[in-house]
Amino acid sequence: MGDVFLNKDKQAKVAALENIGIFEWNDALEKLEEKLETGKINEEQYLKGIQPHTNGASLEAIKDAWNAGITDFPLYRLEFLQKLSATYRLFLLSNTDPIHIEKFEQEAGASFYSDFYQCFEKVYFSHEIGVRKPNAKAFTYLLNNHPDVQPKHTLMVDDKKFNTDAAEEVGLLVWNVKKGEEDVVELFEKSILKSTDAAS
Numbered sequence: 247m248g249d250v251f252l253n254k255d256k257q258a259k260v261a262a263l264e265n266i267g268i269f270e271w272n273d274a275l276e277k278l279e280e281k282l283e284t285g286k287i288n289e290e291q292y293l294k295g296i297q298p299h300t301n302g303a304s305l306e307a308i309k310d311a312w313n314a315g316i317t318d319f320p321l322y323r324l325e326f327l328q329k330l331s332a333t334y335r336l337f338l339l340s341n342t343d344p345i346h347i348e349k350f351e352q353e354a355g356a357s358f359y360s361d362f363y364q365c366f367e368k369v370y371f372s373h374e375i376g377v378r379k380p381n382a383k384a385f386t387y388l389l390n391n392h393p394d395v396q397p398k399h400t401l402m403v404d405d406k407k408f409n410t411d412a413a414e415e416v417g418l419l420v421w422n423v424k425k426g427e428e429d430v431v432e433l434f435e436k437s438i439l440k441s442t443d444a445a446s
Contacts, residue, residue: 247340249405249425251327251362252319252350259315266311267301275299282343285373289345313349324358326431327365335395338369339388339402341378347371368392379404380412389416403430 248254268275275296282292293305293312300308330336351359363369368391372378375387385402389395397417404410410420423430 247338247342248316248346250403250423250430251323253317254315255317256315258317259311262311262314266303266307268296268299268311272299279343280378282345283341283372283378285376289343292343292345309345312345316346316349316353319350319354319358319362323429323431324362324365326433327362330433331365336366337388337392337395338363338366339379339384340370341372343373379406379409382412382416385413385416385418403433 263269263271271279278287278292278295281287282289287295289309290305293308296308296312297303297305303311327336354362368388370384370388372384375384377383377387379385389397398419400418401421402410402413402418403421403423404413405423405425407422410422413420421433
């Protein structure tokens with residue numbers, strides 16, 4: 247979802263975290279993030295876990311900093327998805343958390359995010375299924391829930407290479423979208439789906 251459909255600004259997030267006293271995302275913070283993204287802890291537990299690493303920031307200030315990197319979702323990408331969903335079966339598998347989802351939905355509005363979710367046969371968020379990419383279990387979770395979906399006929403699109411590498415390991419076709427150089431709407435121009443169809 248992030249940096250494929252929804253634009254993110256990493257530097258804005260880094261700056262916001264620095265403003266609350268976090269200059270390094272250390273192992274302890276990474277473990278907290280993983281727990282949040284896999285549903286092991288809730289929003290309040292996460293924010294309170296981060297608090298001791300800050301300069302005394304309030305939970306609300308921490309939440310705002312955590313969401314600072316979420317920017318816009320261009321309408322043309324939604325329109326592309328809507329056209330794509332008329333021909334292909336689509337699934338959303340995203341590493342995310344309830345804090346980011348709440349922010350996205352508030353910013354996008356009910357009409358927009360409903361139209362987005364409706365493009366997919368099923369939406370899988372890591373904090374709801376209990377596992378996140380690049381863990382192979384994230385991909386097999388989806389595939390096991392849809393036994394008629396064949397990996398060799400399925401294209402997985404992701405902005406992070408370690409995620410597409412992991413998807414390849416379970417037999418999926420992949421496209422690692424390079425942020426700033428490529429856009430998901432170029433799917434057909436790059437002949438990726440043509441090669442997918444050829445594999446059929």
